[in-house]
Amino acid sequence: MHKVRECHNCNDCEIKSPLFQHLSNEDLEIMNRERFVVRYQPGELLFKQGSSYTHVIVLITGLLKCTIESAARDLLLNVAKPVEVITGPGLFTDLKHHYSASALTHVEACCIPLNHLKEVFRRNPAFAEDVSREIDARRLFSFQRLVTLTQKHVHGRVAEALLYFSNHIYESQAFQLDISRQELADLCSVTKESAIRVLKELKDEGLIVIEGNNIEIIDYQMIEKISNLG
Amino acid sequence: MHKVRECHNCNDCEIKSPLFQHLSNEDLEIMNRERFVVRYQPGELLFKQGSSYTHVIVLITGLLKCTIESAARDLLLNVAKPVEVITGPGLFTDLKHHYSASALTHVEACCIPLNHLKEVFRRNPAFAEDVSREIDARRLFSFQRLVTLTQKHVHGRVAEALLYFSNHIYESQAFQLDISRQELADLCSVTKESAIRVLKELKDEGLIVIEGNNIEIIDYQMIEKISNLG
DNA sequence: TGCTTTTATTGATATAAATCAATAAAAAAA
DNA sequence: TTTTTTTATTGATTTATATCAATAAAAGCA
Numbered sequence: 001m002h003k004v005r006e007c008h009n010c011n012d013c014e015i016k017s018p019l020f021q022h023l024s025n026e027d028l029e030i031m032n033r034e035r036f037v038v039r040y041q042p043g044e045l046l047f048k049q050g051s052s053y054t055h056v057i058v059l060i061t062g063l064l065k066c067t068i069e070s071a072a073r074d075l076l077l078n079v080a081k082p083v084e085v086i087t088g089p090g091l092f093t094d095l096k097h098h099y100s101a102s103a104l105t106h107v108e109a110c111c112i113p114l115n116h117l118k119e120v121f122r123r124n125p126a127f128a129e130d131v132s133r134e135i136d137a138r139r140l141f142s143f144q145r146l147v148t149l150t151q152k153h154v155h156g157r158v159a160e161a162l163l164y165f166s167n168h169i170y171e172s173q174a175f176q177l178d179i180s181r182q183e184l185a186d187l188c189s190v191t192k193e194s195a196i197r198v199l200k201e202l203k204d205e206g207l208i209v210i211e212g213n214n215i216e217i218i219d220y221q222m223i224e225k226i227s228n229l230g
Numbered sequence: 231m232h233k234v235r236e237c238h239n240c241n242d243c244e245i246k247s248p249l250f251q252h253l254s255n256e257d258l259e260i261m262n263r264e265r266f267v268v269r270y271q272p273g274e275l276l277f278k279q280g281s282s283y284t285h286v287i288v289l290i291t292g293l294l295k296c297t298i299e300s301a302a303r304d305l306l307l308n309v310a311k312p313v314e315v316i317t318g319p320g321l322f323t324d325l326k327h328h329y330s331a332s333a334l335t336h337v338e339a340c341c342i343p344l345n346h347l348k349e350v351f352r353r354n355p356a357f358a359e360d361v362s363r364e365i366d367a368r369r370l371f372s373f374q375r376l377v378t379l380t381q382k383h384v385h386g387r388v389a390e391a392l393l394y395f396s397n398h399i400y401e402s403q404a405f406q407l408d409i410s411r412q413e414l415a416d417l418c419s420v421t422k423e424s425a426i427r428v429l430k431e432l433k434d435e436g437l438i439v440i441e442g443n444n445i446e447i448i449d450y451q452m453i454e455k456i457s458n459l460g
Numbered sequence: 461t462g463c464t465t466t467t468a469t470t471g472a473t474a475t476a477a478a479t480c481a482a483t484a485a486a487a488a489a490a
Numbered sequence: 491t492t493t494t495t496t497t498a499t500t501g502a503t504t505t506a507t508a509t510c511a512a513t514a515a516a517a518g519c520a
Contacts, residue, residue, distance in 0.1 A: 068373060072381040072460060089373060092359065092366040098373055121359065125352040129322065132351075132362050136322040139369040142376060143298060143319060143328055150379050150419040151302040154507070181468060189380040191508055196469060212468095212516085230302060384477065411498060421478060426499060442486085442498095 007037050007060075007110065017058055017083045019130055027120045027127065034113050040103040049100040055111040057086040062107035063169070063178050067186065068099045076186040078141070079104065079169050079179070087134050104178040149189050156230035157188035158198040159223045162208065166217055174216035202226075237267050237290075237340065247288055247313045249360055257350045257357065264343050270333040279330040285341040287316040292337035293399070293408050297416065298329045306417040308371070309334065309399050309409070317364050334408040379419050386460035387418035388428040389453050392438065396447055404446035432456075 007013070010020070010028040020031070037060070040046060046057060049069050059082050066088070068075045077099055080086060090096045091114070121128045148160055161184060166173055177184070185195040202208045207219040207226075217223055237243070240250070240258040250261070267290070270276060276287060279299050289312050296318070298305045307329055310316060320326045325344070351358045378390055391414060396403055407414070415425040432438045437449040437456075447453055 068377055070377050070381055075377060075380055077376075089366050089370040092363040093370060098370060118359075121362075122355040125355065125358065128355065128358040128362070129348075129351065132358070132365060133322040135362060135365050135369060136319050139365060139372060140319040140323060140328060142369060142372045146307075146372060146376055146379065147298055147300050147305060149376065150305055151300055192468080193470085193509085194507060197507095200469080422498080423479085423500085424477060427477095430499080 010035065015060060015083050017085050019085050019127075019134060022126055022130065023120065023124065027124055030116050030120050031112055033116055035116075036111050038109050038111060040107040040109065042103050042105055044103050044107075046101040046103065046107070046109060047097050049097050051097050053088070053090045053095045053097050053114060055113055056091070056117050057101070058110040058112065059084045059086060060108040060110050062103060062105040064101050064103050064107055065179065065183065066099045066101050074186045075189055076179075076183055077145070079165075079187075081169055085134065087131070087138065091135070152227075152230035154188065154190050154194050155198050155201075155226055156228070157190060158184070158195055159202070159227035161187050162202075162215065162217060162223055163227055165215075166220075173218075173220060174214070177213040177215055240265065245290060245313050247315045249315050249364060252356055252360065253350065253354065257354055260346050260350050261342055263346055265346075266341050268339050268341060270337040270339065272333050272335055274333050274337075276331040276333065276337070276339060277327050279327050281327050283318070283320045283325045283327050283344060285343055286321070286347050287331070288340040288342065289314045289316060290338040290340050292333060292335040294331050294333050294337055295409065295413065296329045296331050304416045305419055306409075306413055307375070309395075309417075311399055315364065317361070317368065321365070382457075382460035384418065384420050384424050385428050385431075385456055386458075387420060388414070388425055389432070389457035391417050392432075392445065392447060392453055393457055395445075396450075403448075403450060404444070407443040407445055 010016070010032040011025055013020075013028075020028070023031070038046075040062075046064060047053075049067075059080050061082055064080050066077045066080060066086075068077055080101075086101060089098045095114070121131055148157060152160065164187075165175055165177065169175075179187070181196055182192045185192040188195055199208070199210060202223070203210050205222075207217070207222050209216040209218060240246070240262040241255055243250075243258075250258070253261070268276075270292075276294060277283075279297075289310050291312055294310050296307045296310060296316075298307055310331075316331060319328045321344070351361055378387060382390065394417075395405055395407065399405075409417070411426055412422045415422040418425055429438070429440060432453070433440050437447070437452050439446040439448060
């Protein structure tokens with residue numbers, strides 16, 4: 001069974017996000033007020049696109065997926081892993097979530113009321129700058145997605161997705177995917193059939209090995225090349 | 231000829247961006263230090279993707295286009311009009327520009343050194359929050375682009391582009407486009423031939439009137455419907 | 461355990477949009 | 491002005507990817 005973390009005080013927190021690294025004890029005290037931890041089962045929704053943005057979530061354990069939902073089909077924006085502070089758009093504008101987040105695995109999330117985070121934002125300019133840096137970096141990420149999704153062909157997109165999981169999520173050339181084929185397809189903004197076909201081709205060419213959700217990148221250079229050439 | 235604005239002091243500035251509305255005289259004094267105005271001819275580059283982010287540009291006069299350049303083809307991210315503070319990604323991260331900006335018309339740009347803007351950011355929490363709001367809103371904009379460009383068909387994208395110009399840039403159902411067909415295509419991430427074909431179809435169906443770069447939206451409802459249904 | 465439902469895979473076909481190609485119009489230069 | 495260059499337009503063709511359809515495998519449930 002999953003071990004429940006003891007998590008009473010932000011000052012003693014061993015898994016503090018880099019974003020909170022430079023906060024004073026007093027700042028952390030503010031963050032700690034009304035903070036709480038929630039555990040989710042795989043598949044469960046942490047927050048839904050369109051709902052009120054009341055807490056900032058820090059992902060402590062597990063993986064979650066962030067999905068922009070639209071009439072036509074879902075777009076899987078990114079996968080988040082610990083320790084990540086989930087700062088979506090809406091945080092400083094309309095206080096609504098603009099994507100949905102749901103658990104891919106068992107997840108522990110630390111929930112900090114937005115007004116406390118903003119209180120620290122106002123009293124600590126260095127933190128304000130860190131938060132801006134965070135938002136800035138995420139905006140940059142969506143720029144990259146924009147280029148990838150508008151300019152690469154299915155092969156390039158799927159190859160890029162494999163590199164994304166290998167480099168950023170699982171940090172290994174062999175990994176067990178926590179998402180379905182459909183979700184992989186949503187990440188690449190293609191149909192699941194197309195995503196599967198590309199996987200099969202990469203497999204047939206000996207560039208990757210697949211068994212169910214276990215994937216190993218064999219020819220990393222080639223996958224990188226396919227990703228880059230689109 | 232173009233009248234040159236007298237622009238010596240931010241305190242007296244009549245065309246101040248909402249972003250600077252809540253600054254004290256002292257804050258404005260800081261912004262004003264080493265601030266300068268540059269005029270550009272149509273087609274000229276204000277800054278290039280990959281170059282150093284040294285100044286924040288406030289667009290005072292004219293229109294400019296922001297383009298993400300990539301190996302395959304350009305993606306026209308947005309068109310900016312006065313009075314807009316151009317806050318691209320990189321501002322709080324790597325201090326590089328991540329898109330290129332160039333003048334579509336005659337342009338006057340007010341250039342504020344980044345370190346002065348950041349100085350005010352640090353001393354004035356309300357301004358810091360305003361800046362974050364700005365970045366947040368822009369991130370939201372790129373979310374919308376992401377959805378549009380991945381999910382709408384060419385008809386929907388071109389229709390949306392027409393609404394974009396009508397609602398946000400020219401604020402009229404009739405307008406003279408300051409961009410070429412190729413640039414319109416880059417905005418929609420389609421080929422210019424496809425963009426032209428859609429324009430022709432919309433024209434043939436009597437939904438718009440086109441003569442060269444003069445466009446008038448006749449059946450606004452229908453264009454909106456096409457934009458929404460993709 | 462077998463039964464049901466969901467997810468994955470593969471093939472055949474359709475289609476949206478790109479590419480290629482040629483001409484026309486407009487803008488810039490001589 | 492005429493010439494040259496760039497931009498716009500239209501048609502014919504190709505192609506990448508979606509859609510449709512059918513089966514297989516896996517997962518959840520009785």
